[in-house]
Every structure is written in C-alpha cells, then in structure tokens.
Amino acid sequence: MNTFKKKAAPYLYLSPTIILMIVLMLIPIVMVISYSVMNNVIMNKNPIYIGLGNYKTILTDEVFHTTIYNTLFFTVGSVVMHMVIGLLFAMLLNSRLFSTATKSFFRVIYILPWVFTAAIIAILWRLLLNPNGIINYFLTQAGIIHTKVEWLGSRDTALYALTFINIWSGYPFYMISLLAGLQGISQDLYEAAEVDGANAYHQFISITIPQLKPIILSMAMLDCIWTMQQFPLVWMTTGGGPIHATEMLSTYTYKLAFSKYEFSLASASAVIILIFSMVLASVYVRRQKASV
Amino acid sequence: MLSKKAKHNFAKTFALVLLILGAIYAGAPIIWMFLCSFKPNTEIFAYPPTFISKTFSLTAYKKILTDSVKVRFFLNSYFVSTAVTLLTLIVSIFAAYSFSRFEFKMKKTLNMIIISVQAVPPITLLIPYFGLIVTLKLYNTYWALILTYMVFTLPYAILMMTGYFNTLPRELDEAVMIDGGSRSVALWRVLFPISIPGIISVGMYTFMQAWNEYLFALTLTKTVNMRTVPIGIQQLMGQHSYEWNEMMAMSILGCMPVLILFLFFQRYFIGGMTAGSVKS
Numbered sequence: 240m241n242t243f244k245k246k247a248a249p250y251l252y253l254s255p256t257i258i259l260m261i262v263l264m265l266i267p268i269v270m271v272i273s274y275s276v277m278n279n280v281i282m283n284k285n286p287i288y289i290g291l292g293n294y295k296t297i298l299t300d301e302v303f304h305t306t307i308y309n310t311l312f313f314t315v316g317s318v319v320m321h322m323v324i325g326l327l328f329a330m331l332l333n334s335r336l337f338s339t340a341t342k343s344f345f346r347v348i349y350i351l352p353w354v355f356t357a358a359i360i361a362i363l364w365r366l367l368l369n370p371n372g373i374i375n376y377f378l379t380q381a382g383i384i385h386t387k388v389e390w391l392g393s394r395d396t397a398l399y400a401l402t403f404i405n406i407w408s409g410y411p412f413y414m415i416s417l418l419a420g421l422q423g424i425s426q427d428l429y430e431a432a433e434v435d436g437a438n439a440y441h442q443f444i445s446i447t448i449p450q451l452k453p454i455i456l457s458m459a460m461l462d463c464i465w466t467m468q469q470f471p472l473v474w475m476t477t478g479g480g481p482i483h484a485t486e487m488l489s490t491y492t493y494k495l496a497f498s499k500y501e502f503s504l505a506s507a508s509a510v511i512i513l514i515f516s517m518v519l520a521s522v523y524v525r526r527q528k529a530s531v
Numbered sequence: 532m533l534s535k536k537a538k539h540n541f542a543k544t545f546a547l548v549l550l551i552l553g554a555i556y557a558g559a560p561i562i563w564m565f566l567c568s569f570k571p572n573t574e575i576f577a578y579p580p581t582f583i584s585k586t587f588s589l590t591a592y593k594k595i596l597t598d599s600v601k602v603r604f605f606l607n608s609y610f611v612s613t614a615v616t617l618l619t620l621i622v623s624i625f626a627a628y629s630f631s632r633f634e635f636k637m638k639k640t641l642n643m644i645i646i647s648v649q650a651v652p653p654i655t656l657l658i659p660y661f662g663l664i665v666t667l668k669l670y671n672t673y674w675a676l677i678l679t680y681m682v683f684t685l686p687y688a689i690l691m692m693t694g695y696f697n698t699l700p701r702e703l704d705e706a707v708m709i710d711g712g713s714r715s716v717a718l719w720r721v722l723f724p725i726s727i728p729g730i731i732s733v734g735m736y737t738f739m740q741a742w743n744e745y746l747f748a749l750t751l752t753k754t755v756n757m758r759t760v761p762i763g764i765q766q767l768m769g770q771h772s773y774e775w776n777e778m779m780a781m782s783i784l785g786c787m788p789v790l791i792l793f794l795f796f797q798r799y800f801i802g803g804m805t806a807g808s809v810k811s
Contacts, residue, residue, distance in 0.1 A: 520650030
C-alpha cells in the first residue's frame with residue numbers, strides 16, 4: 240500500500256493538469272481531426288465519413304494559396320525584423336556609454352508596445368494609418384508621398400502595413416530576452432578581444448552573436464509558431480481584406496467556420512495549421528532538450 | 532587619426548541618436564493615443580494636426596465610465612482574468628511540485644507534452660471548443676472563458692513554476708518530512724512562502740494573457756453583458772460613426788491594469804518573460 244501511495248503521489252499532484260489537458264486538448268484535437276474527414280458537421284445532423292475530400296478542396300483552393308503566401312510573408316518579415324530591432328535595442332540598453340538611470344528609463348519606453356493587447360494595437364494603428372491620419376500628414380510634409388495613401392485599405396500596401404504593425408507590437412519580447420542574454424555574456428571575453436585588437440564589429444560577429452545564438456534560435460522558433468497563428472491583429476485591422484490581400488491561415492479558417500458555416504472545411508484547414516505548428520514545435524522541443 | 536576621446540564622443544553621440552529615434556518609434560504612437568483621448572472627435576483628423584488639444588476635455592472618459600454596458604466589459608474582464616489567474620496558479624503549483632520533487636516514469640514524456648502543447652494553435656481548438664462548450668451548456672458563460680483560457684495559461688505557468696521550484700534546495704522540504712510533516716505541509720508551509728516572487732511573476736503573466744485574450748471571447752460568448760474589454764473596444768468600431776476619442780479613452784483604460792502591474796513589478800515581469808521562453 241505504501242509503495243503504491245508513493246508511486247501514485249506525483250500523478251496525484253498532476254491530476255488536475257492531466258484531466259484539463261485530456262478534456263480540453265486531447266479530445267478537441269481528436270474531434271477536429273474527425274470533423275475534417277466528414278461532410279459538413281455541426282450543421283448536418285448525420286454527417287458521413289468522406290475521407291480526405293475536405294483536404295483536397297482546401298489544398299486546391301486558390302484563396303488558400305494566397306493565404307499561404309501572405310502568412311509566409313507576414314511571418315518571415317515579422318520574425319526577421321523582430322530579431323533585428325530586438326537585438327539593436329537590447330544592445331543600446333546594454334551599452335556602457337549610458338548611465339544606468341538613462342537605460343532604465345529607455346527600457347520602460349521600449350517595452351511599452353508589448354503592454355498593449357491586440358485590440359488596442361489594431362485600433363491605434365487604424366487611427367495612425369488612416370488616410371487623414373498623422374502618418375500620412377508627416378509623409379506628405381516630408382515630400383515622401385504626394386497623395387493620401389490608404390495603407391490598410393489598399394491591396395498594394397495592406398500586407399506591408401499589417402506586417403509593420405506586427406513588428407512594432409512584437410519586438411519587445413525579443414529585446415528583453417536578448418538583453419538578459421547580453422547581460423549574461425562575460426565581460427572578460429570582450430576585454431580579451433580588445434587586447435587582441437578586435438574592433439567593435441569583430442567583437443559583435445565573433446562574441447555577441449555566437450553567445451546569443453541559442454536564445455535567438457529559440458525565440459525565432461517560438462515567434463514563427465505564434466506569428467503564423469496570429470488572429471486578433473489581422474482580424475481587427477483588415478479582417479483579411481481587401482479582397483484576401485491580407486488573408487492569413489487563421490482568418491481563412493475562422494471565416495470558413497463562422498461566416499460560411501463550413502465547419503468540416505474549416506476543420507481540415509485547422510488541422511493543416513496544427514501540422515505546420517507541430518513541425519515547428521518539434522524542432523523547438525528538440526532544441527530545448529539539447530540545451531538542457 | 533581621431534583621438535580616443537573623440538572616438539568615444541562620436542560613438543556616444545551616435546548611440547544617443549539611435550536611442551532617441553528608437554524611443555520615438557516605440558513611444559510616439561502611444562503618446563498620440565493618449566493625446567487623442569482628450570480631444571473632441573471632430574479634432575482627431577484636424578489639418579494640420581493639433582498635438583495638445585485646445586479644448587482639452589475628459590468627456591470621452593466620462594462617457595465610458597458612466598455607460599453601464601462598457602463598465603460591464605471591464606468587470607467581466609477583471610472577473611475572468613482574476614479567476615483564471617487564481618486557478619492557474621493553484622493547478623500549476625501542484626503540477627510543478629510533482630515535476631520538481633518526484634522522479635517517475637512518465638515525467639519526461641509529460642514534460643515534453645506540456646512544452647509542445649504551447650504550440651497548438653487556438654484556431655485549431657476553436658471549432659471543437661464551440662461544439663464542446665455548447666454541449667456542456669457553458670456557451671455564453673464565464674466558465675466557457677475561464678476553462679478555455681486555462682489551457683493556454685497553464686503550460687507556461689507550469690514550466691515557469693517548475694523552473695522556480697528547481698532553484699530551491701530539496702533539503703528544505705525533505706527536512707519537514709523527516710520531522711514528520713506531510714507533503715502538503717512541505718508544499719504549502721515551506722515551499723509556497725519562499726516561492727512568492729516566482730508566483731507573482733507567473734500570476735502577472737497569466738493575468739495578462741487572460742486580459743488580452745480575443746479569439747475565444749469573440750466566439751464563445753454572445754450577449755453584450757458577457758463581453759470582455761478587447762471585444763468591447765472592437766465593438767466601439769462598429770457602432771454608430773467612429774468615435775475615435777472614445778476608442779482611445781477606452782484603450783487607455785483597457786491597458787491600465789497591465790500597465791500598472793508592469794510599472795510596479797517590472798523586475799518580476801522581465802524575470803518571468805525570460806525564464807519561460809528561453810530555458811524551461
């Protein structure tokens with residue numbers, strides 16, 4: 240009895256977690272996969288098994304192809320720029336050129352975009368990027384543009400504008416992690432390099448980057464997974480429009496389910512997103528295990 | 532050749548310019564939001580733009596705080612976020628205790644599942660949740676939001692708490708049990724009090740995730756009295772004409788809890804962000 244109790248104890252402490260994960264993670268995933276191989280579930284009382292038909296419909300849908308391109312552009316653009324801006328700001332905040340007080344003041348300002356939820360960010364940027372908004376005003380004054388641009392309303396600019404907004408809202412997460420990473424690099428490394436006559440650029444390439452590499456790679460994987468799934472920001476700025484110009488995997492799936500009530504097609508699309516995420520996640524998990 | 536001092540001065544000036552440009556990039560949009568919340572709606576797109584409003588007023592804030600529908604959005608958000616935070620903390624402390632203090636067969640597997648679960652896209656779960664929540668008769672209730680939010684707050688909280696417990700020496704709680712104390716005494720009387728800093732950062736991060744959630748709140752609730760702040764802000768956009776000043780005021784009010792938590796507990800926030808994402 241006692242050994243049983245001893246063996247059961249860790250599972251007992253984990254039981255609330257395990258129950259929640261089974262009911263709200265495992266069962267739903269099984270459900271969505273089974274939905275995806277039936278004809279219209281939820282709307283149809285007696286759905287029948289139709290195999291991979293829904294996947295075929297999705298994968299041959301031209302809008303889906305646009306969606307893949309948009310999501311890829313949005314994700315790669317965001318992740319790369321998050322990294323660049325995050326690293327630049329982290330290095331400024333770690334610089335020995337400024338006093339600690341100056342650095343803590345600017346750190347608060349630099350983190351600010353991260354404090355706001357997607358709904359607020361969406362509204363704020365719709366105001367800023369409005370044709371009559373402040374950004375068009377400054378760009379016109381500077382002579383960069385001559386007519387008012389509808390950044391989020393035009394097919395030519397919407398995807399860029401949306402990516403720009405997402406870059407603004409997401410870099411602080413990198414910055415903070417990279418700042419912690421920079422503070423962890425031993426100062427001796429830089430001093431030794433200086434004795435050897437390495438300039439700032441060489442120090443950056445041969446010390447800073449290699450030392451930060453594990454953090455950068457982990458963050459990039461996580462960011463890819465998150466950005467690929469981004470829904471609220473897209474939904475509230477452009478809603479995927481104009482005419483699918485900013486349609487992402489998430490908005491495409493959402494519309495299939497909750498505007499067209501095609502729950503089976505939406506499930507097939509949702510499973511495709513799940514597969515993408517799991518592939519990225521398995522790389523991430525392997526990395527995490529390697530670094531432990 | 533530049534002297535060393537001149538070089539240093541040049542570098543410092545250059546870095547300072549970058550620092551200020553960066554601050555404009557990060558902060559100017561937020562300052563504009565703040566300024567617009569004090570303007571009458573007609574002045575929002577004035578040409579040329581006015582920075583400090585000539586008719587500075589708190590009308591937009593008053594309008595929101597006296598509108599019972601909008602106040603309800605805030606109450607809903609506070610209630611749901613607080614409930615999610617408390618439940619997540621309790622469940623994650625138990626789970627972390629298990630991961631940190633026991634050796635058992637499934638430990639590695641379960642831990643890996645918890646890491647991977649973070650990558651499951653909310654949109655994938657949304658469709659089955661919709662069916663499940665309706666079947667369980669939880670549609671348009673607080674429980675629909677609380678339970679579904681926990682699936683996303685829990686994995687991160689568990690990983691962070693486990694990391695925190697791992698930094699505390701095992702001898703602490705083992706000593707209690709040698710003296711005849713039970714495991715629950717070891718956990719709640721010994722480990723819990725010294726883990727308060729870790730619990731605060733997990734709690735704040737969880738609260739923020741719940742406060743900001745949008746997709747489930749949009750789909751799993753329906754009536755206006757069950758809506759949370761992010762949905763409420765979005766609904767201001769649809770109704771009547773665009774009341775930009777009200778939307779900005781509501782945004783300022785909507786970010787207050789997170790902003791205040793952040794400013795007061797910066798250290799915990801940053802500790803939490805880095806602990807969870809980089810090492811687990």
